[in-house]
Amino acid sequence: MKCIIIFATLLALALAAPLDEPQIVRYDSDNSGLGSYSFAFETSDGVARQEEGHLVNEGTEIESLQVQGSYQYVGDDGNLYQVQYTADGNGFQPHGDHIPHV
Template sequence: MKFAIVFVALFAFALAAPLGEEAQIVRYDSDNDGLGGYSFNFETSDGVARQEQGHVENAGTDYETLKVSGSFQYYGDDGQLYQVQYIADENGFQPQGAHLPVA
């Protein structure tokens, strides 16, 4: 459930674009192995890009976990390119980026 919420929020954030010219998808690839493993990546004409891969560990046990890693980038209103790498696993969503605060 947590993964779905994070995924939807990140996807909506990555696709959000200022009003005006509509971005076009210039690349899109996806794969699903049917066993819980997947990967995808896309890039749009306005510089938004995202790639992600995930797989299930300990399938069918009480310790079943979806492990996800990926990255996304976008241009902010200030014209800067922002890039974020992340993992999401039993320890939650863990983003890293030069513009993000570090605990």
């Protein structure tokens, strides 16, 4: 009987504990498989990302994917960090106020 009471107490405490897991509050996706895609999501803890991409020079030897997007998150310091980026034949190119310019 004692074990059942202890187990029930521990179970009640575990169920009453707040959830630390962020929840998805928005999710959109469009991927037709025809050379382009887009997606976006946002979570309850301030994380968000959106991206779209498409094929360039389709059907040639220099076919590649060109991507544009952005993401944001709240850092350990409590500040919101935002990054916009492109990724193409020139590589990944991020831009943000907190990223040093070269």
